[in-house]
Amino acid sequence: MRLQPIIVPGWKDSGPGHWQSQWETMLPQAVRVRQRDWENPVCAEWIATLAAEVERARTPALLIAHSLGCLVSAALPVPLWHKVAGALLVAPADVERPDAPECLRGFAPIARRPLPFQTVVVASDDDPYCALA
Structure with missing residues (x-):
């Protein structure tokens, strides 16, 4: 089965040297x-x-998301879930943290429902924009 990769950048897009641009x-x-x-x-x-x-x-679709793009991907309307084969969510943004930029607060609350398609979340324990928990 062939998949349609959809790259979903985060806030301020991903520049030419960013891994999403390279992919x-x-x-x-x-x-x-x-x-x-x-x-x-x-x-x-x-x-x-x-x-x-x-x-x-x-x-x-195969969603390839970074930062704020992870939240957008997780908030995809339920009627479209059947069109998604999987998602790679890299370094999700925590827009609920106290020091989150004001322009990102409209993305709260963060969707916490289980996704019905294969999903891999890549996160780190030293990300200043999202605690591992």
């Missing part, structure tokens, strides 16, 4: 989510943009 060049069939405003994210708008990419996918 995008190595995966020619990958689609990168393009948000209208990377600096001032709007939760509903970001989720709708990802939902549109998942809807367009002709094969099951």
Whole structure:
């Protein structure tokens, strides 16, 4: 089964040296989510943009998310779950922490429901943006 990789960057996008950008060049069939405003994210708008990419996918989607993109991926509307084969969620952002930037607070509360597709979360115990717990 062929999958449709969908790269889901976080706040401020991922620059040319970022691992997501490198993967995008190595995966020619990958689609990168393009948000209208990377600096001032709007939760509903970001989720709708990802939902549109998942809807367009002709094969099951593989979400490749980083930071705020992990929260957007976890908040994907339930009717689209059947179109997702799996997700790689790297360094999720904790928008509920006291020192989170104000522009990210609209992404709270963080979705904590189990996802029905294969999911791998990559996190570290020294991430300043999200405690391991």
